[in-house]
Amino acid sequence: MTKPTYRGGTPKIIALGAEAALIKHTFLGMPAVYKVRLPKPYRDPKLDLRLRSERTATEAKIIHDLRLAGLPVPALYYVSLSEGLIVMEYVEGDLLRDLINRRVSGYVDLVRELGKVIALMHGLGVVHGDITTSNVVVREGTPYVIDFGLAKYSNELEDVGVDVHLFIRAVESTHYDVMEEVIIAFFEGYASIAGEERVKEIKEKVREIRLRGRYVEERRQKRNK
């Protein structure tokens, strides 16, 4: 039996994430990822359409802008809002998550590099909204940041703080056994771009954010009023 052959290979599902299906294929001969945000049966159809097209537009716009600013993100090839589709450059490499889990030598340096990229991104007024080690693909020692559907333009310390909080929490739940060194390396990289003062400010904000959703006495008192 002969397998069907396409120029550029067979389309292959690389991930069925919570939000989207990701298919590896080619686009005008270049290796590409097709990211499709699928409808969710549990959402009101109008809300569903709104969220899918908003996020598709956001992701496309922001990776495009960051790419033009010289940051390591996939190049944007094509967008269709009505289909919830983005076609982008395929970044050949490993997820930072897997590299950390395999303890490949130099994983701490990669996290430090990621800290730099995130500091540069924040410096350009973009917050990612979902920084995790699954949203970083490492190609030839460079951490490429992906998955910008929850990103937005903001210079607010609050939003930057939430972004960093999300990263720390993801590390705590996924890489709990090496979380200290990972978090330290991230801040080292971040500080080398943004400065120690800024990092202090951000850490303070993160502390404050982390106390909020918690079991706070005052909140329980207000509740039954």
Next chain:
Amino acid sequence: MIILGIESTAHTFGVGIVKDEPEYILADVRAKYVPEKGGIHPREASLYFMREAPRVIAEALQSAGLSMNDVDGIAVALGPGMGPCLRVGATVARALSVYFNKPLIPVNHAVAHIEIGKLITGARDPLIVYLSGGNTIIAAFVAGRYRIFGETLDMPLGNFMDTFVREVGLAPPYVVKGMHQLDKCAEESKEKKILNLPYVVKGQDVSFSGLLTAALRLVRSGKAKLEDVCYTVREIAYSAIIEVSERGLAHTGKKEVLLVGGVAASSVLRSKFEAMAALRGVDVKVVPPKYAGDNGVMIAWTGLLAFKHGITVEPERAYVRQRWKLDQADVPWGDP
């Protein structure tokens, strides 16, 4: 083995007695503090607890047909919760432990909500979605602890829903015949309109304070029908919770979802969870309302699991911990 457990973290002073074999639950007595008006005043609640404690303990023993001599250990919720309330439970438990010479077992209240859910639903290794007035947490057991994958950045879901319906004049009461006023009001929306209100998910976290402010402003402006605002608010809030839960499932690879906490009683929320779960081929399990709220049984049961793993505390060192986070509690029995 028989364990007596004491709950006093917030509004309920509860005593439960459990056994390590069926029928497991031997006694469940609760005294619920209901403020005359306004919210919970921790000090008043604690005074109420002090008055009620002797009676609740005596009734629990009596309904189980046991005396203190039959009990193998005293479990107590040392946190998280309100300081004055927690201190009543801790003081009573320390006294019982010293006087009757029984081991004292420290229990984390949030862990207890999960353990009773597992016992009753038979869930083994679920993604836990804990939705109550005081908590909104997505967690899963990984390597010795319940790790937090997502939570709220500001208000818990139940608090958000209660505040909204109260502010627009639909409550109290918040829940009528098992249906929350927000669900009731939303069902009245004929057109099922989705108004322009903010949907906020950040990573695996949700945020409701912006939605609350915007929704109340919209109602007060008179530019939209109340039932359409209710519908939009309900759809946004529930969808956000399901979305972060789905991310939690994708991330952890767990095959069951366990819903715990008071908001899990919403049938609308449950059917949305079922639609999501069907898509991913996972099961949804829900703690029945009786054990969703605070109670002493869950503390006793968790205490029993802990005691079997040698966890005890010296009475003089049994301090309360108001902010004892779920992921700071060791769960050596948690391996599925």
